[in-house]
Amino acid sequence: MVASSPTALKRWIAIELQRLRKAADVKPEDAAKRIGKAKTVIHHIETGRNLPAPADLEVLLNLYGVAERTPFFRELVKTAKRGTDWWKDFTDAVPEWFQLYLGLEAAAARISSYDAQIVPGLLQTPEYAEAVIRAGERRLPDHEVTRRVELRMARSAILTRDEQPPQLWTVLDESVLYRQVGGPAVLRAQLDHLVAMAELPNIDLQLLPADRGAHAGIEGTFTILDYPDEFAPDPGTAYVETRRRGIYYELPEDVRDYRDALDQLKLAATRPEDTAAEISRRAKEK
The missing domain is CATH 1.10.260.40 (lambda repressor-like DNA-binding domains)
Structure with a gap:
């Protein structure tokens, strides 16, 4: 299991x-x-x-x-x-409110998200992750930054695990490709990494162009977690993260609302089969 x-x-x-x-x-x-x-x-x-x-x-x-x-x-x-939670060796780097998310993420059969500001954690390079972490909490000592980066890289291992890796579907706001997180070299490497990850059979990426105007994700980033079939009829979990805590929506009507929003974003975004080429083109512009 x-x-x-x-x-x-x-x-x-x-x-x-x-x-x-x-x-x-x-x-x-x-x-x-x-x-x-x-x-x-x-x-x-x-x-x-x-x-x-x-x-x-x-x-x-x-x-x-x-x-x-x-x-x-x-x-x-x-x-x-x-059982043992996989992050037991990272307890120094995991806020208590985030532990539930790590468990649900590892158990998910499908992870779907809209990301409005930065590349989602599962798809970040170490250098990009470090820049994000340092920008978010500038007073963190170097050793804590290192531990958080290591945790983020350990999380991403679920995407390439041998046993039932989750399906990942991410809609990225176009601005993410231009935001100079870590500087031009770090961003370029991050975009190259996105292109490589998009080649995996369990990963679909879409871009939401800026010219779409107001849209269903205007209020910000969110993630939807769906679990294996044996856990039916679990409605899944919609997750929204703030600076201080994570918010978990688990009532069927709440999760459905986020699914509807993501469906609208998918319709407005580029096709998954075209996204890698578009990211690659923009990486060469840097």
């Missing part, structure tokens, strides 16, 4: 058990009573704070009318308990 991150699995178990309880029209206090525990136990399970005990899990799934899913959930809980 690619989605072996305990962080990602706890999140999915929590959301799905809450969805199943609501679909069965069972109140939290009634679920707690059935397993002989306090209502807070259900709350902790449904917020991902705690994993359900095996015996409680079986009782709850029976109560929710989906007893046939017990073996699947048991395996998820076991995997979550014995």
